[in-house]
Amino acid sequence: QREDEQGEKTAPPSHQLSFIGARCCVQSNKRCTVIGGSGFLGRHLVEKLLERGYSVSVFDIRQSYELPGVTFYQGDLCDKRTLLPALQDVSLVFHCASPAPGSDNRELFERVNILGTRTVIEACVEAGVQKLVLTSSASVVFEGTDIKNGREDLPYAKKPIDYYTQTKIEQEKLVLAACDTEKNFLTVAIRPHGIFGPRDPQLVPILVDTARRGKMKFIIGDGTNLVDFTFVENVVHGHILAAEHLRPSSPICGKPYHITNDEPVRFWDFMSEVLMGLGYAAPRYHLPYTLVYGLALLLWLLALVLRPLVSFKPTFTPMRVALAGTHHYYSCERAKQDMGYKPVIGLKEGITLTVQSYPHLRRGA
Numbered sequence: 092q093r094e095d096e097q098g099e100k101t102a103p104p105s106h107q108l109s110f111i112g113a114r115c116c117v118q119s120n121k122r123c124t125v126i127g128g129s130g131f132l133g134r135h136l137v138e139k140l141l142e143r144g145y146s147v148s149v150f151d152i153r154q155s156y157e158l159p160g161v162t163f164y165q166g167d168l169c170d171k172r173t174l175l176p177a178l179q180d181v182s183l184v185f186h187c188a189s190p191a192p193g194s195d196n197r198e199l200f201e202r203v204n205i206l207g208t209r210t211v212i213e214a215c216v217e218a219g220v221q222k223l224v225l226t227s228s229a230s231v232v233f234e235g236t237d238i239k240n241g242r243e244d245l246p247y248a249k250k251p252i253d254y255y256t257q258t259k260i261e262q263e264k265l266v267l268a269a270c271d272t273e274k275n276f277l278t279v280a281i282r283p284h285g286i287f288g289p290r291d292p293q294l295v296p297i298l299v300d301t302a303r304r305g306k307m308k309f310i311i312g313d314g315t316n317l318v319d320f321t322f323v324e325n326v327v328h329g330h331i332l333a334a335e336h337l338r339p340s341s342p343i344c345g346k347p348y349h350i351t352n353d354e355p356v357r358f359w360d361f362m363s364e365v366l367m368g369l370g371y372a373a374p375r376y377h378l379p380y381t382l383v384y385g386l387a388l389l390l391w392l393l394a395l396v397l398r399p400l401v402s403f404k405p406t407f408t409p410m411r412v413a414l415a416g417t418h419h420y421y422s423c424e425r426a427k428q429d430m431g432y433k434p435v436i437g438l439k440e441g442i443t444l445t446v447q448s449y450p451h452l453r454r455g456a
């Protein structure tokens with residue numbers, strides 16, 4: 092392999108041109124694979140990459156859609172043999188696969204987020220991939236207490252609030268530690284927070300489901316806590332900027348970056364706006380935070396003890412209550428400085444686009 096003017100390895104001339112669907116002449120450094128590309132964020136990322144002239148492959152345990160020009164590889168990322176073919180002749184990999192945060196399955200989180208990420212790194216190195224962009228989470232520093240304008244130098248949570256967070260911390264550490272400029276394997280981690288937008292499978296659907304069951308009448312705490320919610324297109328923008336700034340001399344190598352809408356909003360104002368936009372009533376009655384958190388903890392313990400006999404999933408988990416009743420917003424100054432990040436869609440517009448995209452979740456639909 093040769094090096095281009097940015098110090099990036101380029102594939103031999105026979106690989107420099109490729110015909111993908113109707114597009115042609117895709118440079119080898121614009122060939123990428125999105126691991127987790129069937130998911131909410133992954134699919135938005137795939138669509139934007141195609142728009143920007145990248146040639147895209149998707150590796151995922153499931154195939155949720157078809158798109159002209161996208162090659163799908165189906166498999167478990169923990170299995171290197173199935174993963175390797177999806178990384179051939181690719182210079183850039185985005186890793187945004189993870190089990191759903193709502194699951195309480197410790198074994199699954201450890202296997203996919205920790206062992207699986209180790210496998211992803213090994214496979215990338217083996218296949219000669221030069222850049223790995225990880226989707227981490229701002230929650231890696233969240234312990235259930237207030238974070239106001241948190242910067243990336245906050246320590247990782249010592250007492251992660253759930254298995255999802257615990258394994259996202261280990262995953263991020265693995266990816267950042269693997270950054271090796273000597274070997275020209277460069278890594279970076281993007282830490283989004285509260286992603287929302289069209290096709291989101293959790294935030295809006297869970298909110299609407301809770302409202303339909305008559306449980307969205309209460310505000311947890313005094314309702315003034317500020318939070319970041321990030322429109323999916325801004326998260327995608329942050330990922331692509333990171334990939335395009337990742338070069339051996341760049342300050343972003345081996346570092347984490349918060350990517351948010353940079354518009355902290357009251358948690359309950361955001362929830363109310365989405366609910367009212369879809370025709371539901373906004374929550375009105377206040378409940379003390381400590382009471383609701385205590386109850387959620389009790390329910391979680393009960394669910395754990397009774398698991399062998401009955402299985403039930405409480406709506407108000409300790410994690411959700413903590414997120415609903417505390418401040419958690421983050422500074423994206425570092426992303427602005429190092430890669431010129433600026434949100435492309437404002438919060439208000441993001442909420443409108445999101446609400447419009449869920450006609451089937453409207454009240455009475």
Ligand SMILES: NC(=O)c1ccc[n+]([C@@H]2O[C@H](COP(=O)([O-])OP(=O)(O)OC[C@H]3O[C@@H](n4cnc5c(N)ncnc54)[C@H](O)[C@@H]3O)[C@@H](O)[C@H]2O)c1
Pocket residue numbers: 126127128129130131132133150151152153166167168169186187188189190191203207226227228229259282283284285286287292
């Ligand atoms: N949604 C949010 O608010 C949010 C916020 C911060 C960070 N993140 C991170 O963003 C990433 C994407 O999240 P999302 O909301 O799009 O989730 P998602 O569930 O929609 O997508 C995850 C994808 O990973 C795939 N996957 C899971 N296990 C796999 C395995 N073993 N092998 C291959 N593929 C597998 C799933 O099939 C799915 O398509 C995750 O890493 C998540 O931790 C999400």
Ligand SMILES: CC(C)CCC[C@@H](C)[C@H]1CC[C@H]2C3=C(CC[C@]12C)[C@@]1(C)CC[C@H](O)[C@@H](C(=O)O)[C@@H]1CC3
Pocket residue numbers: 192227228229230231283284285286293294297298301406407410411412414415
């Ligand atoms: C039942 C109500 C009290 C709340 C209903 C809405 C919640 C389902 C969402 C509100 C904030 C969301 C959120 C996540 C999941 C869905 C909510 C709890 C994450 C935990 C998903 C995983 C991400 O990595 C977290 C992040 O750091 O961005 C999310 C934080 C916000």
